[in-house]
Amino acid sequence: MADYQVHITRLHSDHSFQHFAASISGELSPQNLITINPSMGKGFIRKVNPEDGLSVRLWNVILNQPTRLFKHAVPATGSRGFNLVYIITPEYCQLKTIGTHTQFNNYDARTSYLLADDVAYDFEIAAFHPIQVIDLSVSSEWLKLQFEKRILPFPDLWERTVKTDAPFVFSDICSTTVNLTINELFEIIIHDGTRNSVVRSLVVVLVAEFFKKMFNRQPAEAYAIKDVHFEKIMEAENILLAHLQKNLPSLEQIAKSVALSESTFKRHFKAIFGKSIYEYYLEKKMDLAKQLMLENALSVNDTAERLGYEKVSNFIEIFKKHHGYSPGVLKKKRTP
Structure with a gap:
């Protein structure tokens, strides 16, 4: 049973990140970096906004007690958003529930999840171990733009992704290419939150790799x-x-x-x-x-x-x- 319960706020605005910092009693700097309160653990959480419709949050923390991170479902209001989550330390951070379904994933390999904003989910974090996670928040407008630019050349998959009313959840084990990209993205954000063009280009690689996996594992007739x-x-x-x-x-x-x-x-x-x-x-x-x-x-x-x-x-x-x-x-x- 987790001792801490932390609500993960959306990344769509600086105000929501300020609210998140206050909820965990963290110290928020003008550079959108939250320093973890010593009573809770140590480390920091940094948020960067490379461009409109795209936000990235990096977690590099060690917590003093087992913690459950949960995100409420956000009712769809015409424009669907998505979260792409990369668990860098899967031994100590496990996805536990999606909606009303309990998960039993215990991967030793890095795992990624694509979840729509209207899906509730939560993660369980172990105490006294390094927790490293990167989660991306993308708007449907940003995602659609990548398809239109043909950075993501899967138009049929775009239709299914955005237009379905059903809860949208995909998971996959990270490939070597994705792991290398995650490592590079992590190092850049952890040391400098201002290199927006580099962050954006790496995020596009990650998103493209994820959708390519989705495309390849489902035949066109589907x-x-x-x-x-x-x-x-x-x-x-x-x-x-x-x-x-x-x-x-x-x-x-x-x-x-x-x-x-x-x-x-x-x-x-x-x-x-x-x-x-x-x-x-x-x-x-x-x-x-x-x-x-x-x-x-x-x-x-x-x-x-x-x-x-x-x-x-x-x-x-x-x-x-x-x-x-x-x-x-x-x-x-x-x-x-």
Whole structure:
């Protein structure tokens, strides 16, 4: 149970950031930097506004007690906003609920979330550990402009993103390209909050990478229809992603948890993602395996154990089938 409860305010104005600083008894500087009150912990939170419709908030804190950060749903008023959240320290900052749904994601790899303003969510933060997070707030007008400039060349995806009335939530494990961009963005903002043009260009890279992932994982025919079970399939996908490091529940159990029959679940999942549930699950699991070995320097045996394989040989066989080479080859490539 978290000892602190902190409401995450929207980033659409300096006034909201001032309100957020007051709510945590932090000291706010004219440079939009909040210094954490010593009674709560140490560190700071910085906000930058590279251009209209785009704001970035960086968290670099250590808190004295377990803390729950929560954001209320903001009723849609014609112009939908979005939050893109990057968890840099996933061991100590976990997404716990989205709307009324409890999440069970326990990733060791960095994770990103795209959530509409009209979606409530909260994160749980561990005490006495470094917490590093970057969250972006973008207006639908800013996002639309990127599509119109063809920085995000996915017009059908834009229509689905903005015009659906349903809660909008996507999550993904960060790729190597995204991690490098996040690292660069973090270093720039942490030391200097005035380099707006550089911050904007890095944010555009992150947003483009996220939408490219969304585009690639959904076949074109899925955009043409407004799948009546789209949101339920997204909920089911979150369950799959939450079990990458443990045994997957049966398809019957997953289908039941999102109020679908197993046959409907299978049919609509393949229509949206273009592959079977187990194909998708293994693809994500093997992508995570590669990332754990590259970025966390885990051995092949440790990675297999982390992902729930009792026999390392089974893990090696599936990894090789997915990537085209054995995990041992990957480790040799990484070794200088």
